[in-house]
Amino acid sequence: MKTSIWLASSALCLVMAAPAMAQQQTAPETVDEVVVTAERFGSGLARATFTIGAEDIQERPLGAEITQALVKVPGVQVSTGDSRGGSFSFEIYMRGLSDEQVGLTLDGVPTGDSRFNGGSPPQRFIESSNIGRITVSQSAGDIGAPSRFALGGFIDFVTDAPRKDFGATVEAGVGSFDFRRIYGRIDSGEVAPGLSGYFTYSHQENDVWAGRASRGSERDHYELKVVKDFDNGSFVKGRVSYNDQTDNDFNIVTKGEFKAAPRSDRALDAITGIPAKDIDFGGALGGWRKDWLAYANSHVVLSDAISLDVNPYYQNLKGESFRYQDRQRVLTGGDPRAVTGYNANGGAVRPTLTTIRNSNLVGGPADMRVTPRDRDRYGVTGELKARLGAHALRFGGWWEGGDSTEKRNFYPIINSAQSIAYDRGKLNYVEYERSASVETTMFYAQDEFRAFDDKLKVDLGVTWYNVKYDAKSPLEYKANVKFSQHSDLNPKLGATYQLADAWELFGGYAKNFAGIPEDAFLGSTAVINPKDLSPVSTENVDLGLRYVKPNMAFSIQAYDVDLKNNVGIVPRDPTATLDPQEVVRGNVATKAVNIAGIKTKGVELTGYYDFGVVDLYGSYSHQDAKHDNPAVGSAARAALAAVAVIGGAGVRDIPKDSVYGQVGWKPLAGLKIDANVRYVGKRVGGHIVAPTTFQELGVEMLDAYTLVGLTATYDLKRQGVPDLRFQFNVDNLFDEDYIGAVSGSTATQPEFGYSAANPNGRTLDRYFVGAPRTYTFSVKARF
Numbered sequence: 001m002k003t004s005i006w007l008a009s010s011a012l013c014l015v016m017a018a019p020a021m022a023q024q025q026t027a028p029e030t031v032d033e034v035v036v037t038a039e040r041f042g043s044g045l046a047r048a049t050f051t052i053g054a055e056d057i058q059e060r061p062l063g064a065e066i067t068q069a070l071v072k073v074p075g076v077q078v079s080t081g082d083s084r085g086g087s088f089s090f091e092i093y094m095r096g097l098s099d100e101q102v103g104l105t106l107d108g109v110p111t112g113d114s115r116f117n118g119g120s121p122p123q124r125f126i127e128s129s130n131i132g133r134i135t136v137s138q139s140a141g142d143i144g145a146p147s148r149f150a151l152g153g154f155i156d157f158v159t160d161a162p163r164k165d166f167g168a169t170v171e172a173g174v175g176s177f178d179f180r181r182i183y184g185r186i187d188s189g190e191v192a193p194g195l196s197g198y199f200t201y202s203h204q205e206n207d208v209w210a211g212r213a214s215r216g217s218e219r220d221h222y223e224l225k226v227v228k229d230f231d232n233g234s235f236v237k238g239r240v241s242y243n244d245q246t247d248n249d250f251n252i253v254t255k256g257e258f259k260a261a262p263r264s265d266r267a268l269d270a271i272t273g274i275p276a277k278d279i280d281f282g283g284a285l286g287g288w289r290k291d292w293l294a295y296a297n298s299h300v301v302l303s304d305a306i307s308l309d310v311n312p313y314y315q316n317l318k319g320e321s322f323r324y325q326d327r328q329r330v331l332t333g334g335d336p337r338a339v340t341g342y343n344a345n346g347g348a349v350r351p352t353l354t355t356i357r358n359s360n361l362v363g364g365p366a367d368m369r370v371t372p373r374d375r376d377r378y379g380v381t382g383e384l385k386a387r388l389g390a391h392a393l394r395f396g397g398w399w400e401g402g403d404s405t406e407k408r409n410f411y412p413i414i415n416s417a418q419s420i421a422y423d424r425g426k427l428n429y430v431e432y433e434r435s436a437s438v439e440t441t442m443f444y445a446q447d448e449f450r451a452f453d454d455k456l457k458v459d460l461g462v463t464w465y466n467v468k469y470d471a472k473s474p475l476e477y478k479a480n481v482k483f484s485q486h487s488d489l490n491p492k493l494g495a496t497y498q499l500a501d502a503w504e505l506f507g508g509y510a511k512n513f514a515g516i517p518e519d520a521f522l523g524s525t526a527v528i529n530p531k532d533l534s535p536v537s538t539e540n541v542d543l544g545l546r547y548v549k550p551n552m553a554f555s556i557q558a559y560d561v562d563l564k565n566n567v568g569i570v571p572r573d574p575t576a577t578l579d580p581q582e583v584v585r586g587n588v589a590t591k592a593v594n595i596a597g598i599k600t601k602g603v604e605l606t607g608y609y610d611f612g613v614v615d616l617y618g619s620y621s622h623q624d625a626k627h628d629n630p631a632v633g634s635a636a637r638a639a640l641a642a643v644a645v646i647g648g649a650g651v652r653d654i655p656k657d658s659v660y661g662q663v664g665w666k667p668l669a670g671l672k673i674d675a676n677v678r679y680v681g682k683r684v685g686g687h688i689v690a691p692t693t694f695q696e697l698g699v700e701m702l703d704a705y706t707l708v709g710l711t712a713t714y715d716l717k718r719q720g721v722p723d724l725r726f727q728f729n730v731d732n733l734f735d736e737d738y739i740g741a742v743s744g745s746t747a748t749q750p751e752f753g754y755s756a757a758n759p760n761g762r763t764l765d766r767y768f769v770g771a772p773r774t775y776t777f778s779v780k781a782r783f
Contacts, residue, residue, distance in 0.1 A: 035056075051136070065123045082208070097563065138557075139540055171781075179206040182204075246287075253765055276359035278366070316377075378400070492510040731771065
């Protein structure tokens with residue numbers, strides 16, 4: 001309550017101070033980017049592209065996770081634990097591919113992979129109020145996207161420009177589940193010819209709706225951006241962001257548990273003192289992260305026809321995640337990291353691990369499992385552009401180095417009958433200390449030329465990758481794994497043809513390469529033999545038709561994505577009888593394996609019409625995403641079943657049909673009301689495969705759901721007072737119960753407790769419960 005009073009008081013003081021400041025300043029220049037219809041629908045581009053503008057982003061509650069704005073884009077689905085965000089519960093898919101198969105960049109700089117456990121989801125580096133637009137390239141035909149994960153397209157978040165006059169912006173918000181937020185931005189204005197910048201700070205916190213007494217999220221975020229423009233069109237832009245976040249997140253449930261209690265994620269809201277029950281205490285789910293990202297965008301105009309772009313960057317993260325254990329682990333001899341030698345296979349030989357367990361005893365022995373993660377990424381992108389007559393040439397490259405470490409430490413709970421507090425000074429056991437260094441080099445070239453009176457534009461491009469790996473885990477195996485993988489010359493071809501006024505045909509073909517994901521090293525307890533893992537790659541084809549005018553647009557596009565050699569983390573011995581709870585908690589021996597491929601075919605439709613007072617927008621996506629289908633009885637089929645994939649079955653969490661529709665209405669000057677509806681059709685939840693016999697038992701389906709949301713904004717602009725915006729959002733207006741997403745962390749694990757004789761038996765936990773009705777009220781003052 002004290003925090004809420006402070007936030008409200010701060011916002012009120014700033015708003016009241018605005019008239020005095022306004023008298024001292026000229027009216028500031030507004031630089032919010034307006035995305036015109038042609039840009040929104042990718043007019044003129046030889047690939048499927050959709051751009052979301054600041055006006056779209058601001059329809060979400062101020063402070064909501066930036067990725068939530070992407071639900072408008074056909075073929076893209078996003079799920080977070082609540083209406084404002086989530087870490088473990090964050091899932092994103094595009095055209096049947098997951099977040100680790102979609103490139104993510106910020107101002108053209110790669111943000112890395114988006115794994116929650118050691119990865120770099122883009123929202124860590126982004127304040128949504130500072131984003132001017134988001135460009136989504138659903139196809140993989142764009143050349144030069146600096147990401148090994150751009151197997152099926154990429155998403156680029158673009159920060160807005162500083163304002164040309166000195167000014168300030170303040171935002172404050174409150175809402176359901178004790179949400180509170182304050183944001184402040186100071187723009188320097190043009191302090192010297194072409195030189196300007198801004199600094200922002202935000203603080204927000206809220207309770208986790210499924211466990212309000214024990215779980216919450218708190219975030220402090222800082223950003224600094226400085227821009228220097230030169231008279232000849234050259235510029236240098238520098239940006240630094242820092243994010244300090246602590247959160248408990250959502251637990252995952254089975255379908256049966258959801259049906260029995262659709263508003264519960266099964267996590268306890270208070271400790272019982274009994275370890276067997278407190279393993280599900282919500283207060284012990286979560287962790288903390290501190291993320292730095294610094295980069296520069298430089299554009300040098302060398303002549304009227306030649307320019308050079310260079311973009312160096314550096315990222316650092318430090319963090320820990322936690323999980324309660326209903327036992328204590330002690331490594332004999334007192335040295336928690338002891339290794340006495342290595343066996344003939346190179347596996348570590350360690351002293352006896354003693355496990356003390358009396359889970360049903362009040363105050364019984366318990367541990368806190370703490371997993372520290374550290375990561376450094378550093379790199380540079382560069383591109384030379386030259387225009388020679390009808391040809392526009394691009395030559396570029398990307399180099400990135402990176403070092404990541406992950407440890408797993410066990411500390412004793414001091415008094416499990418009273419709390420989850422643990423003794424940091426008594427480290428009893430270190431299960432592993434893994435490290436991985438990955439170095440990526442990519443080169444590309446493209447020729448864009450036009451013909452037939454500029455009606456035809458053709459992009460001919462090629463890319464090449466080389467990836468070097470250096471990994472070790474001395475507490476698990478002796479080997480220092482060092483090898484490299486390189487791609488072939490991968491073509492990227494695209495074309496667009498203007499059929500008639502406003503009508504445009506476009507299409508393309510691309511091959512893409514990703515190598516082996518970093519999680520194969522950091523998420524596996526077994527040494528990786530380079531010969532055992534083939535690099536992940538894709539082939540992409542798309543064809544589309546656009547009709548674009550200033551006040552209306554329509555597009556239809558079809559695509560085919562063929563993903564080869566996908567990689568998953570699975571139990572090392574799939575024939576062993578495993579405790580499903582230990583699988584969920586990550587306490588079983590694992591290995592990285594190729595899990596065959598995925599083929600996705602689909603069609604996407606998007607339409608927009610602006611009547612003036614009323615505007616309409618809608619998108620529809622049909623996706624048919626299936627795993628490869630080896631012959632029944634073949635070795636390849638058995639290998640798929642061993643990693644809990646049924647050949648030929650649908651890919652988890654990818655709906656065949658999804659719809660997004662929105663109606664905007666402006667009944668009065670300054671007032672805008674938007675109503676939106678989002679339909680997600682039936683989709684696969686899990687493949688039911690017996691854990692020891694690998695018998696294919698069936699596919700568990702998830703029900704379709706429909707969510708309705710409302711946004712109302714009122715802009716008040718009067719001379720002598722700050723510009724004010726009042727905003728009210730309602731998410732899930734009709735309070736529907738639904739499963740929001742399938743956790744990627746258990747996607748390749750067999751089910752437990754299910755059989756043909758008992759089809760209603762429990763399955764492995766894998767589902768995130770969807771958020772209930774949520775209200776948010778925000779106010780924004782600009783002066």
